[in-house]
Amino acid sequence: MRLRSLQFGVFAGLVLLWHILTTPGIVQPFFFDRDNQAAFFFGEPIKIFRAIIDWFVTGEIFVHLGVTLLETLLGFVIGATAGLGIGLWLALSDTASAVMEPYIKGLNSMPRVVLAPIFAVWFGLGIWSKVALGVTLVFFVVFFNVYQGVREVSPVLLANARMLGASQRQLLRSIYLPSAMSWVFASLHNAVGLAFVGAVVGEYLGSARGVGYLILQAEGTFDINTVFAGIVVLTIFALILDAVVGVIERRLMTWQPKAGVTEKV
Amino acid sequence: MNDVPALALDDITCRFAGRDGGAPYTAVSHATLTVGAGEFVSVVGPTGCGKSTLLNVAAGLLGPSSGSIKVFGKELRIADGVNKRAGYMFQADALMPWRTGIENVIAGLQFRGVARAEALKQGEEWLRRVGLAGFGDRYPHQMSGGMRKRLALAQTLILSPDILLMDEPFSALDVQTRQLMENELLALWAVDKKSVLFITHDLEEAIALSDRVVVLSAGPGTHPIGDFRIDLPRPRDVSEIRMTPAFLDLHREIWGAMKEEVLKAYQQQKVA
Numbered sequence: 001m002r003l004r005s006l007q008f009g010v011f012a013g014l015v016l017l018w019h020i021l022t023t024p025g026i027v028q029p030f031f032f033d034r035d036n037q038a039a040f041f042f043g044e045p046i047k048i049f050r051a052i053i054d055w056f057v058t059g060e061i062f063v064h065l066g067v068t069l070l071e072t073l074l075g076f077v078i079g080a081t082a083g084l085g086i087g088l089w090l091a092l093s094d095t096a097s098a099v100m101e102p103y104i105k106g107l108n109s110m111p112r113v114v115l116a117p118i119f120a121v122w123f124g125l126g127i128w129s130k131v132a133l134g135v136t137l138v139f140f141v142v143f144f145n146v147y148q149g150v151r152e153v154s155p156v157l158l159a160n161a162r163m164l165g166a167s168q169r170q171l172l173r174s175i176y177l178p179s180a181m182s183w184v185f186a187s188l189h190n191a192v193g194l195a196f197v198g199a200v201v202g203e204y205l206g207s208a209r210g211v212g213y214l215i216l217q218a219e220g221t222f223d224i225n226t227v228f229a230g231i232v233v234l235t236i237f238a239l240i241l242d243a244v245v246g247v248i249e250r251r252l253m254t255w256q257p258k259a260g261v262t263e264k265v
Numbered sequence: 266m267n268d269v270p271a272l273a274l275d276d277i278t279c280r281f282a283g284r285d286g287g288a289p290y291t292a293v294s295h296a297t298l299t300v301g302a303g304e305f306v307s308v309v310g311p312t313g314c315g316k317s318t319l320l321n322v323a324a325g326l327l328g329p330s331s332g333s334i335k336v337f338g339k340e341l342r343i344a345d346g347v348n349k350r351a352g353y354m355f356q357a358d359a360l361m362p363w364r365t366g367i368e369n370v371i372a373g374l375q376f377r378g379v380a381r382a383e384a385l386k387q388g389e390e391w392l393r394r395v396g397l398a399g400f401g402d403r404y405p406h407q408m409s410g411g412m413r414k415r416l417a418l419a420q421t422l423i424l425s426p427d428i429l430l431m432d433e434p435f436s437a438l439d440v441q442t443r444q445l446m447e448n449e450l451l452a453l454w455a456v457d458k459k460s461v462l463f464i465t466h467d468l469e470e471a472i473a474l475s476d477r478v479v480v481l482s483a484g485p486g487t488h489p490i491g492d493f494r495i496d497l498p499r500p501r502d503v504s505e506i507r508m509t510p511a512f513l514d515l516h517r518e519i520w521g522a523m524k525e526e527v528l529k530a531y532q533q534q535k536v537a
Binding site for chain 2: 154156157159160161162163164165166167170174175178179181253255256257
C-alpha cells in the first residue's frame with residue numbers, strides 16, 4: 001500500500017512538473033523565446049488527458065485501437081507459436097540446428113524493421129503487413145529463449161525420466177516443455193512489447209486505421225497533444241497485455257520457488 | 266532360486282573422446298562385475314574413478330566401447346533403450362521441480378499408462394511407506410534434502426524394478442539423516458529382496474548395507490581389484506553394526522585393499 005502511494009506520488013510529481021513547465025503563463029520562459037513554445041514541443045498534460053477522454057467519449061478511438069490490438073495480438077500469437085514450435089524442433093534435432101544455424105543468426109542480426117516496406121508490398125496496407133512485421137520481431141525473441149531453455153534441460157532430469165520409462169513424446173511433454181517454460185515466459189514479456197512495435201511501425205508506414213495512423217495524422221498537423229495522447233494509450237494497453245502474460249505465467253508457474261518468502265501460519 | 270545373475274557386466278571398457286582432439290580418456294577398462302538375484306552389492310572406489318560410468322552402463326544410459334551387459338541372462342543393447350528392469354537413484358536431485366511430491370512419485374506409472382486413480386492410490390501408499398504421508402502436495406523445493414531423497418526412493422520403487430541402481434544416493438545428506446535413510450533402505454529391501462548395485466565412496470556405508478563389496482582401482486582404466494563377502498547377520502542396524510568387532514575386521518581388511526588406490530587417486534588429482 002505504501003509502495004503504491006509512493007509510486008503514484010512519482011507519477012503525480014512528474015505530471016505536475018510537466019504541467020508547470022509547459023502551460024503558458026505559469027512560469028517565465030527560460031529556454032524558449034515565447035511562453036507557448038514549450039507547449040508546442042512538449043504538449044500539455046491537461047490537453048492530452050482531454051484528448052484521450054474525447055477519444056473514448058466520442059468512441060472515435062475504438063476502431064483504431066481495435067485494429068492495433070488485433071494486429072498486435074495476431075503478431076504475438078503467430079510469432080510466439082512459431083518461435084515455440086521451431087525452437088523446440090531445432091533444439092531437439094542436432095542436424096537441423098547445425099544446418100539452420102547461420103541462417104537463423106543472419107536473420108536475427110538483420111534490422112528486421114526494414115522489412116516493413118516489403119511486407120506492405122506483399123500483404124497490402126491492411127492489417128496483415130503489420131502482423132507480418134510483428135511476427136518477425138516476436139518470433140526471434142521467443143525462438144532463442146525456447147532453444148536455450150531446451151538446451152539447458154538438466155541431463156540428470158532427462159536420464160531419470162528415461163529410467164522411469166518415458167518415451168520421446170513423454171520426455172517432450174513432461175521434461176522439455178515445462179523446463180523451457182520459465183525461459184518462454186521471460187521472452188513473452190519482451191515479445192508483447194515487440195508485437196506493439198511491429199503494429200505501430202507498420203501503421204506509420206502506410207495504413208488507414210490504427211493508433212499509429214492517428215499519431216501520424218496528428219503529427220502532420222503539428223498536433224503534439226494528440227501524438228502524446230496516442231503514445232499514452234499505447235503504453236497503457238501494452239502494460240495491460242504484459243499484465244495478462246504475467247497472470248498466465250503465475251498460473252502456470254506455481255511450482256517456482258519464491259526466494260526468502262515464509263508462509264504465515 | 267535361479268542361478269542367472271540379475272546383472273552381469275562382462276569385460277566392459279569405456280573410452281571417451283578427448284576434448285578438442287586430445288588423447289582419449291579410458292574411464293573403465295576390462296571391468297567384470299555380477300550382481301546375483303536378490304543380492305546387495307556395493308561398489309567402492311576412490312573419487313573420480315569411474316564408478317558412475319559403470320552404473321550408467323548397467324542402466325543402459327551409456328553404451329560401453331566394448332564388452333557386454335546381460336540382464337537376467339538377456340543381452341542389453343543401447344539401441345533398444347534403457348535397462349527396463351532397473352530403477353536408478355541418482356546422486357544429484359532428479360525430481361521434476363514443476364511437479365508436486367505425489368505427481369513425482371507417480372511419474373513412472375503415468376509413463377506406463379496406468380490409470381490416474383490407480384496411480385494416485387499406489388502413490389499415496391508409497392509416500393506413506395517412505396514416511397512422507399501428507400506431504401504429497403508439496404513441491405520439491407519446499408522439502409528438505411532428506412525428504413527429497415525419500416521422494417526419489419518412492420519414485421523409483423513404485424515401479425517395483427527387479428534391479429536397483431544407486432549412485433551415492435545419500436552422499437549429500439548429513440550423517441544422522443543418512444543413517445536413517447540407510448536403515449529405511451534396508452527395511453524396504455528386506456521386504457522383497459531386489460538386486461541392488463550400490464555405488465559409494467564411503468566404505469563404512471558399503472559394508473553396513475551389503476552382501477558383497479567390490480573395490481575398484483583408481484582411474485583411469487578402472488577395474489575391480491577386490492571382492493569381499495560381508496557375512497554380517499541381518500537384519501542390521503547401520504549405526505550399531507559399525508561398532509561390532511566383525512565389522513571392524515572387515516573394514517580393516519577392505520581398507521587394506523583400497524588404501525593404495527585412494528592414495529594413487531589423490532596423487533593424480535594433485536598433479537592435475
